[in-house]
Amino acid sequence: MLKKVAPWLALLLILSLLAACSQGKGKSGASSDANGEVKLTFFNTSAEVNSVFEKLFETYHEQNPKVTIELIPTPIGGAQLEKFQSLLASNNPPTISNLDPGTILQYKDKFLDLDSEKSKYEGLTKAGAVENALLDGKFLGIPWTAQGYGLLYNKRAVEEAIGGTFDPASIKTRDDLEALFQKIQAAGKAPVMLHGADWSLGAHYLGLTYSLQSKDVDTNLKFVKGLEDGTQSLANNAAFNGLMDTFDVLKKYNARSKDPLTADYNKDSSDFAKGNAAFYFMGDWTWAVIGSLQGRDQDFGVIPVPISNNPADYGNTQIAYSEPKLLAIDNSGSSPAQQEAAKKFIEWLVTSDQGQKAIVSDMGLALPYKDVKVKSTNVISNAVNEYVDQEKTINIGVINYLPQDYWAKTGASMQKYLANVIDRQGLIDEVQAYWKSQAGK
C-alpha cells in the first residue's frame, strides 16, 4: 500500500515545498481597497529607534482607523541598503522610506516629487532646512531630524584646566585652539579625543574639505568633479591645507595618541563625558551614549573646527550641520491613495504633539522645525541649535552627491596619516587617486 502511495506522496511534498517557496510573490505588502482603508509600509534605516516608530504607528492608527502602517525594520549598522535594493528589485517598494539623502538621490526616479508640498514645509521648518534637503534641485525627501558636529567640549574639564570660565567664542583661530590645548595639557589633562574610525575621519573630518570650498553646494560639487578629472588639486587648496594643519594639532594633543586607531566609540564617548578628555571631535548623536551614562559631567558645548588663523574665514565660526535622514515617498509601485496617506502621516509626524515628543524626547534627536513644543534633554544638540538659530552653519550638502564608498576609502587614507604611515603628500596622492578612479562613474 505504502509503496503505491510513496511516489505521489513525494510529489505532494515537492509541490508543497515549491508552493511555500513562491508564497508572498504577486501580492504586494502594501495595498488599499475600496472602502478607503489604506495600508502603508515604512522602511526605516534609523534602526536604533524602530520601537519608537512602531508605537507612533499604533497611535496614528488609533486616530485614523483607516490607515495602517507597517514597519520594515533594518538591523543597526548592517545590510540596510541591501534590503532596500532587494525590495526595489522585487517590485515591492515601501510606501515611505527613511533614508540617507545620498540613497534617495541614487534612486531619485523611484520617489515622488514633493514640489506641491514644498512651500508648506518651507513655512514649517527652520531657515534653510528645506533648501538643504533639495536633491538635484528637487524636493524628494522631507527633513525630520538634524545633526551638527564639531569640537565638542566638556565644560567642567576645560574650566578646571584653565582655572576660570570658558568662553567658546574666544576660540576663533587655530592658534587660539593650540594655546588652549597647551594650557589643558599643562594642567595634566588630555586636551582632545580624536576618534580613529574611518567614518569619523573620512566623512566628518576630511569631508569638510569639500564643504568648505564655498557656501554653495554646486560650487563644492564642481570642486569634487575637478578632483576627478584632475583640474583641481589638494596640494594648493587652502581649505584642505588649513584643515590638515588643524588636524596635525589635534593629532599632537590626541588623548589616544599612543594607539590612535583603536576607535572604541563607547569608550571614547564615555571618557570624554567623564572629563578624561576636554574636547572631542564628534557630533550631537553621541548623546545616545553619553545621555544615560552614570557619573558623567552635566555641561557640554560645541565649537567649530578652526581651519586658519584668520577669524573671518568661512568655517572658523560655523559648525557643520546636516539633515542625515529624509522621509521619501515611493512613486514606483504605490497608489495615489497610499501616497496621499503617506503625506498626511509625515505631516502629522513632524507637527503633532505625539510625533514631536517621540522624535525629540524618545529618540533624542533635533527636529529642524520652528514650532517645537518639546524641550530636548540632549545638551549637545541644544548647543548645536544655538549655532543654527544664528545661521552659523556649514552646509555639508555636497556629501549627498559623493559616491557611497568615499568615506570608507578616503577614511582609510586618513587613518594611515593619523598613524604616521604616510605623510601629507602621501595622503594627497591617495585621496586624489581615489577621486580620479571615480571619474566618469
Place this chain on the structure above:
Amino acid sequence: MTRKQWMRNTGIFLLFGGPSVIAFMAVVVIPFVVGLYLTFTNWDVNTGDSSLVGLANYKQVWLDTVFWQQLWFTLRYVFCTVVLANVAAFFIALALTGGRRGEQWLRTGFFTPNLIGGIVLGYLWQTLFSQVLPYLGEKYGWSLFATSWLTDTDKAFWALVIVTAWQLIGYLMIIYIAGFAGVPGDILEAANMDGASRMAIIRKIMLPLTVPAIVICIFVSLSRSFLTYDINLALTKGGPFNSTELATYHIVQKAFLSNEYGVGQAEAVVLFAVVAIVALTQSYLLKRLEVES
C-alpha cells in the same frame, strides 16, 4: 527492469532524496547559475538595466589590483589558519583520548567556541585585543601587548588567524578524536610490547591511520577559512586602513558599498575557482597517503 519497478525506484528516490535535492537546487545551484549569468551583465537595481556586456566585468576584476592583494592576503591567512588549527586540534585530540578523568568536560570546553557565532566571537575578541590585553600589557610592562593588536597591520593579521583557529579547533578536534578511535587497539598494543616510543607510535601508526580524518579536517578548515566573513567584519572591519580585508569582505564592499554588482559577483566567481582548485588539489594529494590498517 520493468516500467513499474522503475517508477517505484524513482518514487523512493524522490521520497528520500527529493526534498534535499530541491533545497540544494534552490539555495545553491540556481543562485550559482544566476550569479554566473549576472557576471556577464551590467545589472543595476537603480536603472534596471541588465544588458550583456561579455567579459567586461572580468576585465575589471583583472584591473582591480586591490582585489588581487586581498586574495593574496586571504591565501596567507588561510594557510596560517589551516596549519595552526589542525596542528593544535591534532594534539588536543591526542591529549584527550588517553582515557583520563574529566576528558568529556575538556572536550566540551574546547568545542564551545564552535557554537558561538562569528559576530559574537569577533566582538568578544575585539574587547580582549583592544581593551584587556593593552591594560595588562601596561600593568606588567609586556611590550607585546602595549598597544592593541588590531591597530597594527601585522598583528591584526595574526589576531584574525588566532580567532579563526580558536573557533575551528573544537570542531576539528572532534573529527580527530573520531579518527583516533578508529585506530585498532591491537596494533597499538603490539607497538607498546615491541617498545616503540610515544613519538614513534604517533608518527608511524597514528598519523598514517588517521589520514582520512586529516583529509576531512584540512578540507573543512580550508573552505571555512576561505569563506570567513563574519569574524573579519566583527573583529577588524578590514582595518587598520583596509589592510585586513579578506577576499569575501572586499567582494561585499565592492557590490554593496561601491555599487558594482557585476564586478563584485565576478570576483566572487574568481574566489570560487581559487577555493575549488586549492580544496580539490589537497584532497587529491592527501588521499593518496591513505593506508589500510
